[in-house]
Amino acid sequence: MDVSFILSKLQQMFPDAHCELNYTSDYELLIAIILSAQTTDKAVNKVTPALFHHFPTPRALADGDLKRIEKDIARLGLYHAKAKNIKACAKVLADVYDGNVPSSFKKLTELPGVGRKTASVMQTEYFDIPAMPVDTHVERISKRLGFAKFGDSVETVERKLKRKIPRSEWNMAHQLFIFFGRYFCMARNPKCEECPFLSICKKDKFEAYKRKEKAKQ
DNA sequence: ATCCCGAGGG
């Protein structure tokens, strides 16, 4: 079962795979991605309308009251750090980039609160630049389907996926892995009985590996 | 108790 077969199968399963964060601009998307750390897109979509109503532009957010920002996103996890980060990030967008979000990976990751994964999502989702963001879903699916080794770091997983998948299909593959991980091959209670990839799945070995690693502590 | 489209700091 090679990668191209798996991707075509995933396309059949999820013909409508797409980014589920709500946004109307580059600014809104970047902030939404930063906020999505360790929470669900659904939770982010609940707080962003009020946040962007109060702070419609990078300048407004940069000049915004930190307590007000915290209150707007308080229902998300890590809200303290996130509020500080999006305010600082908005300041750079306003001061340095004239209110626009830069597209280069280097410039993106230099923004406060923007790491490798956030920058990659921005590139693939907004600028249509080939990238392979590795989040919790992509990492889990890659290890279960054998695209990466259990102990691989997210950067190693990213490198291996980029090598196995044609560059022109990175963005599509990323989105398909997300949907597969979110709605089918979940961390808990995945739908193994209906899974077309059961014969190659390393889920059980992966679980055993994780238990063993945990026991070491 | 574990997981959710992580990043920054040590």
Add this chain to the structure above:
DNA sequence: CCCTCTGGAT
């Protein structure tokens, strides 16, 4: 590499 920050859903 590790740890911490953090609330809501399951």
